[in-house]
Amino acid sequence: MFRYSFVLLFALMFFVSESSIAQQKKTVSLEDVFKSNTFSQKSVYGINWMKDGQYYSSLQRGLTGPKVVKINVATGEEEAVLIDGAALGINFSSYSFNPDESKALIASEVESIYRRSSKGIFHVVDLNSGSAQKLMDGGKIMYATLSPDNDKVAFVKDNNLFVVELASNVVTQITQDGKWNHIINGAADWVYEEEFSMSKAFEWSPDGKKIAFIRFDETEVPEFNMQTWGKLYPEDYRFKYPKAGEKNAEVSIHIYHLDSKETIHVNAGEEKDIYLPRIYWTNDSNALAFIRLNRLQNQLDLFYANAKDGSSRLILQEKAETYVDLNYNDDLRFLEGNKGFIRTSEQDGFKHIYHHDNQGKLIRQITSGNWEVSRLVGIDEKNKKVYYISTEASPLERNLYVINMDGKGKKVLTPEKGSTSVNMSKDFKYYIANHSNAQTPLKVTLNEASGKLVKVLENNSELKSRLEDFQLSAKEFFRFNTIDGTSLNGYMIKPADFDESKKYPVLMYVYGGPGSQNVTNSWGGTRDFWHHHLAAEGYIVVCVDNRGTGARGRDFKHMTYANLGKLETEDQIAGAQFLAGMPFVDASRIGIWGWSYGGYMSSLALLMGNDVFKTAIAVAPVTTWRYYDTIYTERYLQTPQLNAAGYDDYSPITHVNKLKGNYLLIHGTGDDNVHYQNAVDMVDALIKADKHFDVMFYPNRNHGISGGNTSWHLYSLMTDWIKKKL
Known part of the structure; x- marks a missing residue:
C-alpha cells in the first residue's frame, strides 16, 4: 500500500511538472509568424x-x-x-x-x-x-552576361539586344526593331517567362564570337489591360497576354556573328504556331541546339542548327498522347568530345536519365524504376559518373545518388530521411547539401563527393533554440485509399494539447495542380507556421495531394489531362470524408483553403462537396480556364476550340448555384498572372445565383499579394474569418 502511494505521488508530481512546463511554453501567435519573423x-x-x-x-x-x-x-x-x-x-x-x-x-x-x-x-x-x-x-538593363572570352558583355535594353566591348566601352546595338508590346529580342515574353521558366532568351557561343537569341513578334497577341490605383485618375497598364485559344507570339531563332556583324535566321520549320522555348550551344561553336514544341505540346523535337547558314536537322523526337512536360524534363547536357548528350524523359512512365549519341540515337537508359529523378545534378565525364536527386526512397523524400554512366554502381550519398538539394563543385570533388525534414529546419553542409562531411556551414541552432519555447506538434504523415482504391498521401497538424476524446474542426490546405507536391518530408515556411497558429487555436490542419500531383510517375500526374478539376475535387472531397470518419474530427466543421490553383480547388470543393465542406477560402483563384494563358492551360486541356467541355464543366463559375457554405474570395487587383477578372466574373455569377459570400480585394497587389503590411493584413483577415465561419 505504501509503495503504491509513493508511485502515485511520483506520477502526480511528474504530471504537475510536465503541465507546468507545457504552460510555460508559448503558443504560436500571428505576430510571431508575420511581425517578428520568429520562425525564419x-x-x-x-x-x-x-x-x-x-x-x-x-x-x-x-x-x-x-x-x-x-x-x-x-x-x-x-x-x-x-x-x-x-x-x-x-x-x-x-x-x-x-x-x-x-x-x-x-x-x-x-x-x-x-x-x-x-x-x-x-x-x-x-x-x-x-x-x-x-x-x-x-x-x-536586363540579363547582362559576360562573354566566354572575357572581353564583352551582352544585355537587353528596351526590347533590343546589345553588346559592349569592355576595353573600349563601345556599344553595338545588335537588333533595331524592339518595341514595347510588339517585338522583343533576347528576352522572353510574359507567357514564356511564366510557363517555360525562362526570361533571358540569348546565349553566347563557347568561343564568344556569336550570340544566339530568340525574337518574339507579339504584335498580334491580344493585350490585357490592368488598371493601377492610387492617383486622381487610375492608369492603364497594357501588356500582351495570350489567353487559352488566342494567338501566341510568333517566335524565331537568330544567330549574330560579331566579326561580320551579320545575323543568321535559323530554320525551325514552316509551321509558325509553335513554341521555341530552349536554345543551347553544343560544345561546337558552329552548332546550336534548340527545342521545338507544337501548340498542343504533345510533340517535342530537338534540332541541331548550323551557325554559319542557319540550316537545321532533326536529332530526336518525343511524342505523347497527353503532353511532353518540358519544364519537368529540362535537363539537356552535351558531353565533351562528341560523346553525345544526357537528357531526362518520362517516356517509360517515370522521369529517368538517358544517354544519346551525337545523332540522337539512344545509347542506354541510365536510371530506371518506379520512382523519379527529380533533378540531374551533374555529369562527371572524367570518372563516368552521374549525380542526381531522386524519390527512390519515397515520393515524400529527396536524396542524392551517384551512378555510373553505364547504369551500374548506384549509391545513395545522402541517406538521411527528409529533403536534400545540392550544389556540386565543377570538378565533382565536393558538394554543398541543403537538408531538412518536417521536424528539423535547414542544415547546410559541405561534403566530399563520397558523402563524407567536411563542415557544417549552417545548422539553424538559434531557430532550434527558439522552437523549444513553443508548443508545437509534429507534422504527421498518413495515407488513405479513395473509393476507387487510389492511395493518396497527406499530412496532419494537430493542436499541441490534442485530446483524442474531443472533437476538432478541420481546415484542409490544397494546391493540387499538375505536377505539384505539398506533402513532402521537408521543413515548412511561413504558411506552415500560420497553420501551427491555427492548430494553437484549436484546429486540425490537413493537406492531401490529389491525383494529378507530382513525384508518383507520369500516369498519376496525367490522370487529370483534358479535364482539370474533376478528379482533383473528388479526391479532396474523399479526403474530407476520410477525416470526417475519425473519432476526433467534427464532421460538421470541415473547411478548405488554397491559393492560385489551390483557390480554384477550394472553390470547387465547397461547391461540389457542399454536403462535406462548411467553409472555403479562395485566394487569387482561376475561376475559368478560358481566362488563363495558352501555354499552361492548353498543355493540360488542349485549346477551348478542341475541348470546350474541359474548360467549362469544372469551372467554379459553372457551379455557383450549389453554394451552401461560407465562401471568402480574395484577389489582388494588380495580378498579372491570374487576372482580377477571374474574381469579378465569379462575384457576378454568385450575385446572379443569389448567393451570399464574402470578398476582399488588395489594390495593385500582384499574384503573391504581399508588400509592406499586406501579408499581416491578409493572414489576420483569414484567421478571423475562419474563427467566425468554421
Whole structure:
C-alpha cells in the first residue's frame, strides 16, 4: 500500500511538472509568424564554386554592405574578399564570374518586372585591380552576361539586344526593331517567362564570337489591360497576354556573328504556331541546339542548327498522347568530345536519365524504376559518373545518388530521411547539401563527393533554440485509399494539447495542380507556421495531394489531362470524408483553403462537396480556364476550340448555384498572372445565383499579394474569418 502511494505521488508530481512546463511554453501567435519573423531560418547564400574546385565564393551581407568572399574548401576558412561593396560604394545584390574568374558582373538597384524578369544597374568588376566599370552609364538593363572570352558583355535594353566591348566601352546595338508590346529580342515574353521558366532568351557561343537569341513578334497577341490605383485618375497598364485559344507570339531563332556583324535566321520549320522555348550551344561553336514544341505540346523535337547558314536537322523526337512536360524534363547536357548528350524523359512512365549519341540515337537508359529523378545534378565525364536527386526512397523524400554512366554502381550519398538539394563543385570533388525534414529546419553542409562531411556551414541552432519555447506538434504523415482504391498521401497538424476524446474542426490546405507536391518530408515556411497558429487555436490542419500531383510517375500526374478539376475535387472531397470518419474530427466543421490553383480547388470543393465542406477560402483563384494563358492551360486541356467541355464543366463559375457554405474570395487587383477578372466574373455569377459570400480585394497587389503590411493584413483577415465561419 505504501509503495503504491509513493508511485502515485511520483506520477502526480511528474504530471504537475510536465503541465507546468507545457504552460510555460508559448503558443504560436500571428505576430510571431508575420511581425517578428520568429520562425525564419538561415541559409548560406550566393554560393558559387570556383574553377579549381578548391574554393567557393559566397555573398555575405554585413553592416558595412555586401561582399563576396573566397572560402577554402579544405579548411572552411575565408581566405580573401573578392568584391567589397563598401569599398566600391555599390550596394549590389547579385554577382557572377566570367569563366577565368578575372572579372565579375554585379547588379544593384534591381527592379522586378514579372516573376523571373528584372532590370538593374550593372558594373563589371576587375578582380585583379578591384576597379568597377559601369555599363550603359548606369541605365537599367536586363540579363547582362559576360562573354566566354572575357572581353564583352551582352544585355537587353528596351526590347533590343546589345553588346559592349569592355576595353573600349563601345556599344553595338545588335537588333533595331524592339518595341514595347510588339517585338522583343533576347528576352522572353510574359507567357514564356511564366510557363517555360525562362526570361533571358540569348546565349553566347563557347568561343564568344556569336550570340544566339530568340525574337518574339507579339504584335498580334491580344493585350490585357490592368488598371493601377492610387492617383486622381487610375492608369492603364497594357501588356500582351495570350489567353487559352488566342494567338501566341510568333517566335524565331537568330544567330549574330560579331566579326561580320551579320545575323543568321535559323530554320525551325514552316509551321509558325509553335513554341521555341530552349536554345543551347553544343560544345561546337558552329552548332546550336534548340527545342521545338507544337501548340498542343504533345510533340517535342530537338534540332541541331548550323551557325554559319542557319540550316537545321532533326536529332530526336518525343511524342505523347497527353503532353511532353518540358519544364519537368529540362535537363539537356552535351558531353565533351562528341560523346553525345544526357537528357531526362518520362517516356517509360517515370522521369529517368538517358544517354544519346551525337545523332540522337539512344545509347542506354541510365536510371530506371518506379520512382523519379527529380533533378540531374551533374555529369562527371572524367570518372563516368552521374549525380542526381531522386524519390527512390519515397515520393515524400529527396536524396542524392551517384551512378555510373553505364547504369551500374548506384549509391545513395545522402541517406538521411527528409529533403536534400545540392550544389556540386565543377570538378565533382565536393558538394554543398541543403537538408531538412518536417521536424528539423535547414542544415547546410559541405561534403566530399563520397558523402563524407567536411563542415557544417549552417545548422539553424538559434531557430532550434527558439522552437523549444513553443508548443508545437509534429507534422504527421498518413495515407488513405479513395473509393476507387487510389492511395493518396497527406499530412496532419494537430493542436499541441490534442485530446483524442474531443472533437476538432478541420481546415484542409490544397494546391493540387499538375505536377505539384505539398506533402513532402521537408521543413515548412511561413504558411506552415500560420497553420501551427491555427492548430494553437484549436484546429486540425490537413493537406492531401490529389491525383494529378507530382513525384508518383507520369500516369498519376496525367490522370487529370483534358479535364482539370474533376478528379482533383473528388479526391479532396474523399479526403474530407476520410477525416470526417475519425473519432476526433467534427464532421460538421470541415473547411478548405488554397491559393492560385489551390483557390480554384477550394472553390470547387465547397461547391461540389457542399454536403462535406462548411467553409472555403479562395485566394487569387482561376475561376475559368478560358481566362488563363495558352501555354499552361492548353498543355493540360488542349485549346477551348478542341475541348470546350474541359474548360467549362469544372469551372467554379459553372457551379455557383450549389453554394451552401461560407465562401471568402480574395484577389489582388494588380495580378498579372491570374487576372482580377477571374474574381469579378465569379462575384457576378454568385450575385446572379443569389448567393451570399464574402470578398476582399488588395489594390495593385500582384499574384503573391504581399508588400509592406499586406501579408499581416491578409493572414489576420483569414484567421478571423475562419474563427467566425468554421
